[in-house]
Amino acid sequence: MNKIIKIGLLSLAGAISTVACSDDFVEREFYQDVEQAPLKTSQEMQAFVRGIYTSMRTTAYYGADFLAYAEVRSDEMYSTLAGGYYQNVYNYTMLSNDPYAVTTYNQIYTAIAKANIVINSDLGAIQGTSQDKAYATFAQGQAYGLRAIAFFDAFRLYGQKYTPGGTLGIVLPLKYDPKALMPRATIAQTEAQIDADFTKALQIMTSSAALNYTSASNKTELSVNALRGMMSRYYLYKGDYAKVRTLTNDLVGKYTVATAGLLQTTFQFVMNGAAPNSIFELAVGTNASLSTGSYRQRLNPLGYANIVVSADAYNSYSTSDIRRGLITVSGGVRYLSNNNGTGKYTNTVGADNIRMLRYEEILLNGVEAELNGGSAVTALNYYNQIVTNRGLPAATSVDMTMLKSERRKELLGEGLRQWDLRRWGDAVPRPAGVSTDQRLNAFPIPRGETDLANTPVVSNPGYDN
Structure with missing residues (x-):
């Protein structure tokens, strides 16, 4: 430096x-x-x-x-x-x-x-x-x-x-x-x-x-579990699937996937640090509120309305998928945040904790790692833990195409997609x-x-x- x-x-x-x-x-x-x-x-x-x-x-x-x-x-x-x-x-x-x-x-x-x-x-x-x-x-x-x-x-x-x-x-x-x-x-x-x-x-x-x-219950400090989760993210990008499998196994069962009825609540301010699927968060609080500088303001139609969901991504959700309801469609534009409390980033003063790592990401990391040299049965188990809690039927098998689609639907807007596309060698669209x-x-x-x-x-x- x-x-x-x-x-x-x-x-x-x-x-x-x-x-x-x-x-x-x-x-x-x-x-x-x-x-x-x-x-x-x-x-x-x-x-x-x-x-x-x-x-x-x-x-x-x-x-x-x-x-x-x-x-x-x-x-x-x-x-x-x-x-x-x-x-x-x-x-x-x-x-x-x-x-x-x-x-x-x-x-x-x-x-x-x-x-x-x-x-x-x-x-x-x-x-x-x-x-x-x-x-x-x-x-x-x-x-x-x-x-x-x-x-x-x-x-x-x-x-x-x-x-x-x-x-x-x-x-x-x-x-x-x-x-x-x-x-x-x-x-x-x-x-x-x-x-x-x-x-x-x-x-x-x-x-x-x-x-x-510190312990796993303290979500706003880098705990041992949070460290393992962030390592899982890194080794997935590096293509070290064996390490990802080990790290995923270390975390399985220590958290739970948000149920369909709880999913929206886990993204709301009142649940800061308390969501059962949250592994690591950056604490914000009202005194340190990001206000107009928050990610929410970039997403919200009553903020800057700058970052919106693509039609292709929105249409990839089935009508029974609870995650489709996190997106508000207004005037033909699809927003991931709204002032009525719908979406992933909803606090009007920008004081939401910043969700760094959710258990669902860990399971998706595990699916991909198991599909690359691991157990197909374990991969399917991880996959079904997510989809069955999103209003979808359990799958009988899972492959990389399904995994890629599920990562996009589950982690929409959470700052991971470009890096997923690049590490897979998939096309990254340009205007x-x-x-x-x-x-x-x-x-x-x-x-x-x-x-x-x-x-x-x-x-x-x-x-x-």
Whole structure:
């Protein structure tokens, strides 16, 4: 990471006061010329982890934009360009100074920088009791896991895995040094680092001394179960089906698929953290509400009405499928959010927790992994757990075509579709008249990175830098 980013870090007073309330966590920024001191208490370690969540839930990251990128470049949703949002993303006309490319890059690497401060803290210097040290150790494990997620997200957006002849991944800073000059790693090196971070996180977080720090019932912290679920997502994209099968098996039975009658409720504000199918959420809360910057505002007809469901996706649902009712059709346009409480993103003040991972995704990951070297019987079992709770009859067999269709119907609008299409090698539709240059599948590396004196960072081909 080459550019100096002002990181929203916590002062000690802020750290102690906000540890217990991640819903309303508010960043306090150090001045740029203040060097970050080593962390010395479990409270500081935990507070910095909460600071990572704060970066992740911003509008430019999981709060809206990162999810939108995967939807407007897919076959299930598209941008109406209302309000000017996502115009260059949707039309593949981004430049190296495009605000989306820049702000999302900055937020991802800010999260990484915060994680690095926790990861590189000396656990031997942590003050307090043995329990305090165990909490600090667990927080360090969480930081490894969150860094892996952030590296994976940056890799999908800015890496060249889905561009013809591409060999480059992303910059991989492993310690907080805002003045460091680092080149981009290769695709293989990037994937290896993500794997190493996930592996280290699981090793630390499952250690006996720290295991009681958080549990599966705490949905707004990266628990061991949430970590395994996010690893499942990564290894599915990597094509490591054996690992996906193992991780799925570790989670099966620990959560339940939302029933037809409960599905809508699981997406509503009142169910934050309580839904039986929720594995991991980013806490928002009213004080930190994203308001007009929320994903809901991009989807809602009384908001910006910018991202809407394609006719093909809507028509893929049978009339008996309960998920069809999550989509509101008005004036011939199909919306995934509405002010009457219908849809997946419904809170009018933008204070909904951000659903990072649902049990249904884990089962679908398991179906795909079992269909690729595993058990057809197990795949069918996972598949039927979902479809029978959506008002559909149980299937007698399942194949990849059915799995692909079911992923689109179940995970509609949740920020996964573009990446599914790309990893399968399936066509990703583009608007009529748009450039067909496949190099533009990757976002541009921001000019602020490539224009620095003596920078080793090279741009992605097809752009203006």
